[in-house]
Amino acid sequence: MGTNSNLDEALQFLREYDSEASNICFRVSSAQWAYSTNMTDFNKRRMIEEQTLKEKFGKITWRKAVEFDWTRLPDPIARRQIKMLVMNSKATLSDDKYNEIYHLISEMKDLYSHARICPYSSNPYKNESIYCDLDVEDAKRIIAKSRDTRELLHVWREWHDRTGPNMKNKFMRYVELANQAARFNGFQDASEEMQFVYETPDFEDNLAQTIQQILPLYKELFAYVRTKLYDKYGPEVVRAEGPLPAHILGDLWAQDFSNIHDLVTPFPEFGNIDATAEMLRQGFTPLRIFQMAEEFYTSLGLKPMPPEFWRYSMIEKPTARRVQCTASAWDFCNKIDYRIKQCTEVNMKNLIDTHHEMAHIEYYLYYSDQPFLYRDGSNPGFHEAVANAIILSVFNPTHFYRMGLSNNKTEGYEHNINFLMLMALRKVAYAPFAYIVDQWRYQIFRQGVMKMNSDWWSLRLRFQGVVPPIPRTESHFDAAAKRHIPADISYVKYYVALLLEFQIHEAMCSAAGHTGPLHTCDVYRSREAGRVLSDVLRVGKASHWQNVIKMLTRGKSEKLSAEPMLNYFEPLLLWLREANKKEPIIGWMTNKNDVALYQSLVYAANANILLPSTFSIVSTVIFYSLL
Numbered sequence: 001m002g003t004n005s006n007l008d009e010a011l012q013f014l015r016e017y018d019s020e021a022s023n024i025c026f027r028v029s030s031a032q033w034a035y036s037t038n039m040t041d042f043n044k045r046r047m048i049e050e051q052t053l054k055e056k057f058g059k060i061t062w063r064k065a066v067e068f069d070w071t072r073l074p075d076p077i078a079r080r081q082i083k084m085l086v087m088n089s090k091a092t093l094s095d096d097k098y099n100e101i102y103h104l105i106s107e108m109k110d111l112y113s114h115a116r117i118c119p120y121s122s123n124p125y126k127n128e129s130i131y132c133d134l135d136v137e138d139a140k141r142i143i144a145k146s147r148d149t150r151e152l153l154h155v156w157r158e159w160h161d162r163t164g165p166n167m168k169n170k171f172m173r174y175v176e177l178a179n180q181a182a183r184f185n186g187f188q189d190a191s192e193e194m195q196f197v198y199e200t201p202d203f204e205d206n207l208a209q210t211i212q213q214i215l216p217l218y219k220e221l222f223a224y225v226r227t228k229l230y231d232k233y234g235p236e237v238v239r240a241e242g243p244l245p246a247h248i249l250g251d252l253w254a255q256d257f258s259n260i261h262d263l264v265t266p267f268p269e270f271g272n273i274d275a276t277a278e279m280l281r282q283g284f285t286p287l288r289i290f291q292m293a294e295e296f297y298t299s300l301g302l303k304p305m306p307p308e309f310w311r312y313s314m315i316e317k318p319t320a321r322r323v324q325c326t327a328s329a330w331d332f333c334n335k336i337d338y339r340i341k342q343c344t345e346v347n348m349k350n351l352i353d354t355h356h357e358m359a360h361i362e363y364y365l366y367y368s369d370q371p372f373l374y375r376d377g378s379n380p381g382f383h384e385a386v387a388n389a390i391i392l393s394v395f396n397p398t399h400f401y402r403m404g405l406s407n408n409k410t411e412g413y414e415h416n417i418n419f420l421m422l423m424a425l426r427k428v429a430y431a432p433f434a435y436i437v438d439q440w441r442y443q444i445f446r447q448g449v450m451k452m453n454s455d456w457w458s459l460r461l462r463f464q465g466v467v468p469p470i471p472r473t474e475s476h477f478d479a480a481a482k483r484h485i486p487a488d489i490s491y492v493k494y495y496v497a498l499l500l501e502f503q504i505h506e507a508m509c510s511a512a513g514h515t516g517p518l519h520t521c522d523v524y525r526s527r528e529a530g531r532v533l534s535d536v537l538r539v540g541k542a543s544h545w546q547n548v549i550k551m552l553t554r555g556k557s558e559k560l561s562a563e564p565m566l567n568y569f570e571p572l573l574l575w576l577r578e579a580n581k582k583e584p585i586i587g588w589m590t591n592k593n594d595v596a597l598y599q600s601l602v603y604a605a606n607a608n609i610l611l612p613s614t615f616s617i618v619s620t621v622i623f624y625s626l627l
């Protein structure tokens with residue numbers, strides 16, 4: 001850190017930074033947009049050139065920022081902004097190492113995105129030529145739809161074997177460099193640095209408390225799902241009181257169980273929420289879906305989409321050129337240009353996704369008057385939280401009824417329980433996964449890379465009750481089967497977002513004067529709810545996120561809380577308790593075979609001796625890192 005504490009110079013530096021950073025952000029976004037909506041080699045080259053310029057700018061900015069001693073700047077706004085720039089940690093590395101870590105991340109990302117797997121063949125001896133060209137989307141689709149456990153196992157194994165092991169060495173070097181960069185910045189290691197953006201010393205404790213609050217509900221859900229899967233697949237695949245194997249939960253990472261909702265729906269004869277048929281019957285178009293989403297926001301008194309949005313957004317898949325179809329919302333950083341890119345099809349999922357993406361645009365519009373560094377969510381979870389909080393109102397039988405998309409109010413008890421079950425398979429099932437991904441990363445940064453795979457599965461078993469479907473060793477690297485690990489993208493923000501989503505929903509519902517169960521609340525047309533939301537959006541990152549929660553909860557709390565989420569699922573919890581009455585174990589009983597599936601090295605309890613394990617010797621000499 002430097003010694004300059006002259007406020008005028010700091011303010012001048014920040015003014016220049018603001019205009020240059022906005023300008024560079026505009027150029028990079030424009031080049032990225034050009035490529036994403038027209039994937040030519042030329043556009044790709046231009047995009048890479050602009051991104052390289054941005055990286056250089058980042059490094060130059062950091063050099064200027066460290067000349068200041070931010071701790072002694074008298075103005076809190078300038079102090080916080082300069083601190084944010086200085087703590088852009090990787091820039092502290094030497095040029096060689098800085099380039100090396102970015103190169104490693106880009107290589108790992110390439111390995112992940114180019115991973116391809118072979119399709120399942122029920123008869124491997126049949127002489128047919130097999131093209132091993134299935135990508136992650138194909139793998140996800142098969143795991144979601146197939147109910148053939150041999151096919152599920154094949155796809156699960158292929159995906160995990162063709163991603164992690166190729167990246168393991170690169171990842172270990174990346175851990176070393178990330179830790180070095182963090183230490184240069186005065187952190188103990190990269191885990192401390194990853195948490196720095198949350199500006200809260202007890203952040204990890206706050207998270208640990210919330211997951212403990214959620215786990216009883218998760219365990220009820222888990223026990224119920226296990227019984228249904230046991231009925232479907234039998235004792236060969238599912239142990240009656242044990243954890244569940246990761247390949248039969250309908251998701252490649254076992255993070256979201258909603259793809260198996262057909263197997264677990266409490267009252268199948270009552271069906272579930274689905275507006276697609278009605279949308280088609282009414283002749284919906286992509287444009288009408290966008291107009292409906294905009295009307296949702298203006299009904300809350302929020303801003304309409306600006307003219308540039310309607311002129312330049314890509315709301316349908318073009319036929320004449322290759323585009324990236326993943327839905328996304330764009331801020332071009334010039335206070336004029338905001339766009340959505342989405343290959344909209346007329347169905348309920350796209351209706352929901354459009355509302356979600358447009359919430360991001362509302363956020364951009366509301367914080368556009370903040371300085372560049374504060375044009376962001378209050379913490380990294382806020383953007384997703386706000387967008388998903390809106391979805392809790394929109395993806396809701398009450399809302400569909402009000403919008404003329406369902407013809408009866410589907411008020412009955414059974415409908416409600418079916419709906420809450422679907423939501424729980426998405427949200428409650430996701431909680432422990434979202435929590436452990438960065439718990440694992442923190443552990444690796446702190447304790448080293450010696451037993452990365454068994455650390456991963458220890459957490460999976462402890463918090464999710466999930467085990468690998470086949471034995472794994474340290475030659476595997478199963479965490480890297482999830483894109484965010486090779487791509488160096490923090491994950492705890494999704495856990496934070498999950499909690500906040502319900503906190504925001506509850507606050508808006510209470511402002512709207514909603515009475516009755518939280519899951520039936522739809523804030524459509526409530527100006528009061530809109531005011532609560534716009535107050536959050538306007539702040540951007542200018543204030544500590546705990547102040548924003550305080551504002552949201554009218555001073556009642558400044559913490560992340562699981563209470564609103566538990567409140568939302570309360571009727572389901574009561575139903576699950578009843579449904580699970582005969583279950584001897586709510587949750588899962590772990591035995592030594594579960595642990596033996598992934599502990600390739602067992603640790604002698606009485607000494608630091610590492611013994612190679614076989615499945616038979618795993619016995620009392622192991623100490624379990626389990627609950």
Ligand code: X8Z
Pocket residue numbers: 494
């Ligand atoms: O990674 C994503 C988005 C990009 S921000 C596609 N999500 C997490 C995931 O896929 O694991 C959205 C939900 C959680």
Ligand code: ZN
Pocket residue numbers: 356357360383384387
């Ligand atoms: Zn989003």
